[in-house]
Amino acid sequence: EDQVTQSPEALRLQEGESSSLNCSYTVSGLRGLFWYRQDPGKGPEFLFTLYSAGEEKEKERLKATLTKKESFLHITAPKPEDSATYLCAVQIGGGYQKVTFGIGTKLQVIP
Amino acid sequence: NAGVMQNPRHLVRRRGQEARLRCSPMKGHSHVYWYRQLPEEGLKFMVYLQKENIIDESGMPKERFSAEFPKEGPSILRIQQVVRGDSAAYFCASSPPGLNNGPLHFGNGTRLTVT
Numbered sequence: 001e002d003q004v005t006q007s008p009e010a011l012r013l014q015e016g017e018s019s020s021l022n023c024s025y026t027v028s029g030l031r032g033l034f035w036y037r038q039d040p041g042k043g044p045e046f047l048f049t050l051y052s053a054g055e056e057k058e059k060e061r062l063k064a065t066l067t068k069k070e071s072f073l074h075i076t077a078p079k080p081e082d083s084a085t086y087l088c089a090v091q092i093g094g095g096y097q098k099v100t101f102g103i104g105t106k107l108q109v110i111p
Numbered sequence: 112n113a114g115v116m117q118n119p120r121h122l123v124r125r126r127g128q129e130a131r132l133r134c135s136p137m138k139g140h141s142h143v144y145w146y147r148q149l150p151e152e153g154l155k156f157m158v159y160l161q162k163e164n165i166i167d168e169s170g171m172p173k174e175r176f177s178a179e180f181p182k183e184g185p186s187i188l189r190i191q192q193v194v195r196g197d198s199a200a201y202f203c204a205s206s207p208p209g210l211n212n213g214p215l216h217f218g219n220g221t222r223l224t225v226t
Contacts, residue, residue: 004153032213034214034215036217041219042219042220043115043117043202043204043217043218043219043220044154044202044217045217046214046215046216046217049213049214087153087154089154096142096159096166096167096206097142097144097206097213097214097215098144098156098159098167099156099215100156101146101153101154101155102153103152103153104153
């Protein structure tokens with residue numbers, strides 16, 4: 001069965017304290033891995049897509065990387081506005097964009 | 112998220128009533144996905160529709176739940192005879208035609224409360 005596991009479930013950082021979130025997956029035929037950010041009461045907001053091992057994407061203080069078994073979301077010098085739940089999702093074969101989500105990492109950045 | 116419009120944002124129903132959730136995809140998108148998010152759980156796939164067709168309903172409960180995406184108008188997720196366990200946030204996402212990978216674009220969801 002395809003599985004997506006995110007860790008830690010919750011993370012509390014001081015402003016400026018860099019860290020990484022992990023997403024490990026056991027799927028056959030990965031077509032893409034996605035990172036989303038979700039704020040309370042809102043829908044997931046797309047951040048990154050990664051398609052192959054070794055690929056990296058960056059946006060402001062966030063950097064996503066992908067290996068054959070896991071992905072990391074690195075947060076450099078976070079600010080309070082980075083507080084949110086970060087979701088990882090994988091797309092497998094099938095010819096359309098159905099994705100399976102992990103449960104997420106709830107990040108809190110303290111000023 | 113402004114592109115995918117869902118309404119209502121909040122819906123309260125008594126046990127046994129019907130709930131209708133609407134989703135208008137982003138302009139130019141003709142594929143719609145419905146997901147459910149229970150408290151303290153991840154987003155779970157329910158159904159994938161194209162205009163006038165249900166393509167994959169493998170995540171949708173066999174009873175009481177149905178979905179449609181007519182030629183004209185929004186996609187509708189319908190829950191008949193709601194029970195307390197149906198209380199959740201329901202999210203709709205859309206994608207353009209002819210694209211087999213790439214991100215889904217989500218709306219801000221409908222929060223259903225069953226009393």
